[in-house]
């Protein structure tokens with residue numbers, strides 16, 4: 231599943247390619263991805279100009295002029311691919327947007343996903359994005375705020391807190407593994423037991439782990455806007471998906487354990 235690093239990479243590539251372009255045509259082969267009837271969607275999006283592309287959590291926001299947003303979520307796995315005028319399109323896709331210069335993009339959803347067109351005045355009412363938590367790489371994600379959030383959820387286990395998109399948007403079960411390892415926290419630690427130093431280490435680890443992946447273009451099994459795979463592969467993980475291998479710090483064998491509905495990879499010595 232694409233998490234914050236992959237979505238950040240795609241959004242920045244979309245910004246580079248699409249800003250200033252005018253929508254000529256939209257096509258949907260899977261109407262349930264949309265938030266309105268296909269004909270209405272096609273009619274509304276036509277003629278709009280892309281002004282900005284940003285992301286929050288696992289959502290991509292295309293600001294369209296006048297006064298709309300196109301919101302995209304790739305779900306469990308999706309391919310959002312750019313094409314230039316005359317280029318052969320992928321065989322399978324459920325959604326396509328074409329611009330007046332002949333370029334555009336297609337989206338293939340392997341499971342579910344969303345392409346929602348929302349009027350700017352209704353953006354705060356869009357229930358899937360309105361309650362997303364902070365972007366951990368934005369400037370307003372400061373340690374003070376992070377500490378206050380933690381304090382408001384004392385009884386919550388730290389891994390559940392990190393995965394809850396209403397707290398921090400964009401961390402999923404892939405990156406949370408090394409974030410917890412780097413801050414030497416067991417996923418089931420209750421927030422109330424965290425020391426000041428552990429909170430600071432956790433805050434730093436969130437930024438470090440996500441930034442490292444962005445520098446490598448995201449996960450190796452996810453594609454970017456140009457169809458290129460990321461370079462963040464198995465060798466870059468510290469403990470994530472490495473059960474049976476030695477801990478990179480102390481050499482203890484890494485274990486895979488069940489934590490609520492997700493799996494966790496931990497060093498039982500470093501993460502007590």
Ligand SMILES: [Zn+2]
Pocket residue numbers: 477478479480481482497498499500501
């Ligand atoms: Zn260890």
